[in-house]
Amino acid sequence: xxxxxxxxxxxxxxxLGGMGAGSFLxxxxxxxxGLRYKYDFCPTSLAGAGVSGPLILIGTVLLIFDLGAGxxxxxxxPLMFLNFSSVMTWGIWILSLFLPxxxxxxxxxxxxxxxxxxxxxxxxxxxxxxxxxIVPETLPYRRIKRIVCSVGCVFAVGTAxxxxxxxxxxxxxxxxNSPVLPVLFLVSATSTGIGLSFDLAATMAVPNLHERYGKMxxxxxxxxxxxxxxxxxLMIVSLVKGGDAAESAKMILIGSQSVVFWVLVIGTGMIxxxxxxxxxxARHKHGLTTSLLAGAGIVVAGLFxxxxxxxxxxxxxx
Amino acid sequence: xxxxxxxxxxxxxxxPGEGDAPGVSRRALLRAGLAGGLVAAIGGGCLSPSExxxxxxxxxxxxxxxxxxxxxxxxxxxxxxxxxxxEEQSYIRILARGDEEDRWFLPVQCQHCHDxxxxxxxxxxxxxxxxxxxxxxxxxxxxGCKYCIVACPYGARIYDEHKGxxxxxxxxxxxxxxxGEPACVQACLKGARIFGKRTDSxxxxxxxxxxxxxxxxxxxxxxxxxxxxxxxx
Numbered sequence: 001x002x003x004x005x006x007x008x009x010x011x012x013x014x015x016l017g018g019m020g021a022g023s024f025l026x027x028x029x030x031x032x033x034g035l036r037y038k039y040d041f042c043p044t045s046l047a048g049a050g051v052s053g054p055l056i057l058i059g060t061v062l063l064i065f066d067l068g069a070g071x072x073x074x075x076x077x078p079l080m081f082l083n084f085s086s087v088m089t090w091g092i093w094i095l096s097l098f099l100p101x102x103x104x105x106x107x108x109x110x111x112x113x114x115x116x117x118x119x120x121x122x123x124x125x126x127x128x129x130x131x132x133x134i135v136p137e138t139l140p141y142r143r144i145k146r147i148v149c150s151v152g153c154v155f156a157v158g159t160a161x162x163x164x165x166x167x168x169x170x171x172x173x174x175x176x177n178s179p180v181l182p183v184l185f186l187v188s189a190t191s192t193g194i195g196l197s198f199d200l201a202a203t204m205a206v207p208n209l210h211e212r213y214g215k216m217x218x219x220x221x222x223x224x225x226x227x228x229x230x231x232x233x234l235m236i237v238s239l240v241k242g243g244d245a246a247e248s249a250k251m252i253l254i255g256s257q258s259v260v261f262w263v264l265v266i267g268t269g270m271i272x273x274x275x276x277x278x279x280x281x282a283r284h285k286h287g288l289t290t291s292l293l294a295g296a297g298i299v300v301a302g303l304f305x306x307x308x309x310x311x312x313x314x315x316x317x318x
Numbered sequence: 319x320x321x322x323x324x325x326x327x328x329x330x331x332x333x334p335g336e337g338d339a340p341g342v343s344r345r346a347l348l349r350a351g352l353a354g355g356l357v358a359a360i361g362g363g364c365l366s367p368s369e370x371x372x373x374x375x376x377x378x379x380x381x382x383x384x385x386x387x388x389x390x391x392x393x394x395x396x397x398x399x400x401x402x403x404x405e406e407q408s409y410i411r412i413l414a415r416g417d418e419e420d421r422w423f424l425p426v427q428c429q430h431c432h433d434x435x436x437x438x439x440x441x442x443x444x445x446x447x448x449x450x451x452x453x454x455x456x457x458x459x460x461x462g463c464k465y466c467i468v469a470c471p472y473g474a475r476i477y478d479e480h481k482g483x484x485x486x487x488x489x490x491x492x493x494x495x496x497x498g499e500p501a502c503v504q505a506c507l508k509g510a511r512i513f514g515k516r517t518d519s520x521x522x523x524x525x526x527x528x529x530x531x532x533x534x535x536x537x538x539x540x541x542x543x544x545x546x547x548x549x550x551x
Binding site for chain 1: 413424426435438439440441442443457459460461462463464465467468469470471472473477478479481482483484533534537538
């Protein structure tokens with residue numbers, strides 16, 4: 001049933017949407033808290049701002065590829081903005097408003113890091129007639145980004161939560177039909193955003209990045225702890241509900257999906273990064289390879305959390 | 319006004335002998351549907367359940383007597399033929415129930431719910447309840463996102479790969495409005511499918527007796543057309 005119609009494509013879409021939103025959140029938190037300006041170059045903000053738009057765009061394209069008649073006759077797609085009783089419509093509105101913000105933020109961040117871009121544009125606009133020369137010599141980047149990030153954070157949280165609500169409203173799949181799911185997806189989205197933007201992309205650009213932010217292991221451990229708590233809560237709630245919800249939870253915990261859950265989600269994405277963070281915090285030592293692997297583990301876990309939730313969907317028994 | 323929109327390839331009028339129901343042809347339905355689709359496209363759906371269908375009681379009722387159903391699949395075959403569905407797909411699923419000694423069959427199809435989750439989740443408002451109570455799909459605007467398939471607790475919706483839309487039982491509404499019966503009712507060899515208006519004496523009697531019950535009313539979707547007479551256990 002459900003698992004046959006919504007498969008990998010949807011899982012990847014939920015994952016990319018969440019990770020894009022999470023990356024935006026991480027970059028925005030660095031920007032709004034002033035961490036972005038602690039050093040001359042902040043690779044986390046650049047990476048987070050840079051990847052959020054493309055990730056969400058790829059996710060949206062996947063969603064469109066999964067459509068039937070809408071893919072063949074794209075003029076039907078605008079109709080998807082119309083039915084406000086559908087969570088999918090909310091999502092389409094959120095994504096449509098959030099996506100341009102992501103790209104605006106990425107461009108602003110890039111121009112802020114590379115002031116030469118604005119100088120070049122300012123110079124090149126001389127070929128245009130005088131009234132069209134609108135590129136200024138300088139821009140108040142910090143002030144503009146503050147607005148973009150503040151508004152964007154609302155949409156980023158909206159995007160991450162929406163990916164969970166999309167499934168949580170489906171009463172036909174008792175395992176999904178839980179308010180825990182949107183919260184889990186929000187936490188997981190933020191976690192994967194940190195994993196991708198900070199642990200992977202930014203650490204590759206600045207290998208000693210972890211030494212700059214001594215409290216990052218605490219953030220990691222807190223996020224992992226929250227995620228484990230929410231995963232446990234989802235399983236317990238489902239087991240207590242009984243019936244098909246319990247069957248879904250059993251499929252993940254001890255059934256056909258248990259290897260994916262225990263190895264790729266709990267082992268790779270929770271225990272390993274938690275251990276790396278705990279060690280780093282206790283010893284004040286940060287290994288480049290272990291940091292990169294921990295980041296990759298968090299991202300992999302984010303993907304497989306979505307996969308498991310979609311794959312373990314057991315429709316109500318008739 | 320109806321919005322059952324079939325694709326152009328299935329828009330031919332009914333063939334003589336294919337039901338012989340007078341009245342509304344599929345072409346007429348297509349015309350009505352196209353107009354409806356246009357209105358829906360502009361106005362965001364012209365016949366949403368909340369606006370047009372106030373009473374949860376449908377005009378038509380289909381009672382399936384499970385004490386008579388032999389699971390012969392004649393209804394499924396007739397439905398597939400009527401709707402040009404491939405063999406591996408059907409709007410009707412026959413589920414076997416009970417043990418080997420006490421086997422009975424449960425045919426499941428769209429229950430035409432008054433509070434249909436498939437309609438609620440549809441982002442384009444392609445699923446809606448006709449004033450007769452029958453839940454229809456406007457295939458002219460369906461994008462094929464499959465959210466309705468996932469959301470239907472009865473598993474009554476199927477994905478039509480050919481058209482790229484999510485379709486389902488439409489109670490052969492063209493025949494019904496023309497005074498006929500759905501293909502599955504006509505095909506039932508055991509007389510297990512009792513169809514008619516809510517006010518018809520046999521239907522009214524069965525409903526009043528409480529023997530004809532909704533399937534899983536606890537799902538909360540308020541099935542409006544389908545009722546079942548369950549075997550005594």
